[in-house]
Amino acid sequence: xxxxxxxxxxxxxxxxxxxxxxxxxxxxxxxxxxxxxxxxxxxxxxxxxxxxxxxxxxxxxxxxxxxxxxxxxxxxxxxxxxxxxxxxxxxxxxxxxxxxxxxxxxx
Amino acid sequence: xxxxxxxxxxxxxxxxxxxxxxxxxxxxxxxxxxxxxxxxxxxxxxxxxxxxxxxxxxxxxxxxxxxxxxxxxxxxxxxxxxxxxxxxxxxxxxxxxxxxxxxxxxxxxxxxxxxxxxxx
Numbered sequence: 001x002x003x004x005x006x007x008x009x010x011x012x013x014x015x016x017x018x019x020x021x022x023x024x025x026x027x028x029x030x031x032x033x034x035x036x037x038x039x040x041x042x043x044x045x046x047x048x049x050x051x052x053x054x055x056x057x058x059x060x061x062x063x064x065x066x067x068x069x070x071x072x073x074x075x076x077x078x079x080x081x082x083x084x085x086x087x088x089x090x091x092x093x094x095x096x097x098x099x100x101x102x103x104x105x106x107x
Numbered sequence: 108x109x110x111x112x113x114x115x116x117x118x119x120x121x122x123x124x125x126x127x128x129x130x131x132x133x134x135x136x137x138x139x140x141x142x143x144x145x146x147x148x149x150x151x152x153x154x155x156x157x158x159x160x161x162x163x164x165x166x167x168x169x170x171x172x173x174x175x176x177x178x179x180x181x182x183x184x185x186x187x188x189x190x191x192x193x194x195x196x197x198x199x200x201x202x203x204x205x206x207x208x209x210x211x212x213x214x215x216x217x218x219x220x221x222x223x224x225x226x227x
Contacts, residue, residue: 001169022178031217036152043145043202043217050211056215064128087152091212094166096154 002026002090004099012107019075021102023088028068032092035064035073038101039084047086048073078104109133109216111203116221119193127221129186129203134216136184140164140206142178143188144212145199145223155201156188157212164211171197178209 003026013019025031031051036044046055048064051071061076070077075082083106115127127143133143137160145153151209156177167175176189186203200222 033213038152043219044214045217046207046213046215049207049213055207055208055209085151089152089154089213091210094157094164094212095168096157096166096212098152098154101151 001091001095002029002097004088004090004097005042006086006088006099006102009100010103010104010105012105013078014079017078017082019073019078019082019104021071021075021086021104023066023071023099025069025071029090029092031067032090033064033066033071034089035062036087036089036098037082037084039086044087045050064097075104087090108184109205111119111216111218113201113203113218113221116201118224118226120227121225123132123193124189124191125223127188127190127201127203127223129218131184131186131203131205132134134205136160136179137181139208139213141179141186141197142206143186144202144204144214144217145197146202146220147196147199150199153199158186175195189225193223193226197223199223 035048038044052064142157143155200220202220203218207213207215
């Protein structure tokens with residue numbers, strides 16, 4: 001199976017700052033990489049699919065980039081509601097796998 | 108409104124079985140691959156299994172292969188997960204999720220989950 005490794009585990013930032021989250025795959029997933037946001041007590045929410053495509057209703061401050069094995073989720077200017085855990089996910093090969101998550105917390 | 112409602116969770120002893128259900132509404136059930144994803148307490152997301160309407164696409168995580176079986180009933184718009192030989196490490200919140208209409212293998216709608224606790 002493809003292993004996804006996210007870094008850092010925790011990102012401490014202030015509202016208005018830029019957040020850069022990383023996801024590295026153990027082998028190429030082409031562009032088949034998605035990002036989800038999860039807040040406490042809630043189900044995950046799809047943010048980005050296929051590296052850089054925002055899901056319906058996702059604000060433009062969320063953007064994704066990368067290809068092959070290295071991917072990035074960028075939040076250009078953190079809003080209070082963006083503090084959450086973010087997971088990457090690959091759909092290139094089954095079994096589908098998730099990264100272990102990056103927690104974006106208020107500094 | 109698109110909705111997924113899981114049920115069937117509970118407390119079960121190691122080695123026993125449990126069957127989860129997911130009732131889907133608000134969309135054409137047969138058009139989408141459906142998935143089970145779990146989250147152990149305080150841990151990350153783990154994809155468990157997924158299945159297309161005709162079983163043409165079906166898969167399992169290595170951690171559950173041979174113990175869990177996914178199935179679906181188009182007439183009832185329902186997804187199921189039969190879990191056998193349960194272990195303590197299967198303790199988790201189990202989510203039902205549907206594929207996005209844009210891409211296969213990405214989940215755009217999730218239920219609230221049903222909790223499974225495996226303990227003696």
